[in-house]
Amino acid sequence: MRTHTQLVTLGMPDSHSKEIRELHLFSEMEDAHFQSLIRAAYVQNFPPQIELITEGDSSDFLHVLLSGSVDLFSSWNDRETSMATVRPISTFILAATVREAPYLMSARTMEKSRIMLIPSQNVRDVFDQDGQFARAIVDELAMCYRGVIKNTKDLKLRTSLERLANYLLRQQARSGGGETFMLEAEKRRLASVLGMTSENLSRAFKALRPYGVTVKGSQITIANQQDLEGFAKPNPLIDNR
Numbered sequence: 001m002r003t004h005t006q007l008v009t010l011g012m013p014d015s016h017s018k019e020i021r022e023l024h025l026f027s028e029m030e031d032a033h034f035q036s037l038i039r040a041a042y043v044q045n046f047p048p049q050i051e052l053i054t055e056g057d058s059s060d061f062l063h064v065l066l067s068g069s070v071d072l073f074s075s076w077n078d079r080e081t082s083m084a085t086v087r088p089i090s091t092f093i094l095a096a097t098v099r100e101a102p103y104l105m106s107a108r109t110m111e112k113s114r115i116m117l118i119p120s121q122n123v124r125d126v127f128d129q130d131g132q133f134a135r136a137i138v139d140e141l142a143m144c145y146r147g148v149i150k151n152t153k154d155l156k157l158r159t160s161l162e163r164l165a166n167y168l169l170r171q172q173a174r175s176g177g178g179e180t181f182m183l184e185a186e187k188r189r190l191a192s193v194l195g196m197t198s199e200n201l202s203r204a205f206k207a208l209r210p211y212g213v214t215v216k217g218s219q220i221t222i223a224n225q226q227d228l229e230g231f232a233k234p235n236p237l238i239d240n241r
Contacts, residue, residue: 059096068113165232
């Protein structure tokens, strides 16, 4: 359940204001309009495992993650699945704010997180007044749409083993391209993201051993890059996220 215990409301430090201004969403808008959003916003510190928004609720705020990490997830018929991980500095969930529509996903903190909340009505007001801001929102939503299409293709066109292999290659690239790297997510959550059970994920890791993949806790080693890529067949129209 959502709780507001241990929350601290803070002012907006200049450093965060500068970082937020540099986000693509806000970078080209008129300064007066940006300042009006900042004046209406406030910043809170949230402990881990706090539910920030619940799917189906009205979109009262645009959230900007300043530090920490947030899990976007959805539930149905006593089942739950992770949809995405939000990392700093980025916004979520923009579409519901613009459409004045209910949230389609829930969100909870994965660790101690600092979040700026901008009232959705203020965002919509500035959208109507500032053409550069409106274009940036359209661009952001277009990127999100393309990300959803790529994820859907990943789920529908690949086996669970192929999804895991390509996820590992993407994670390797994000981690600098080295032979050994760390998983970003704990394995139970990774299984949910990939549309698998924890048991199937464990079996899939074992099935990738012939392709040079070894697992030690959260540490992954890819000893034979060519073999794994030959099996996974990464595709930029799916895997460039």
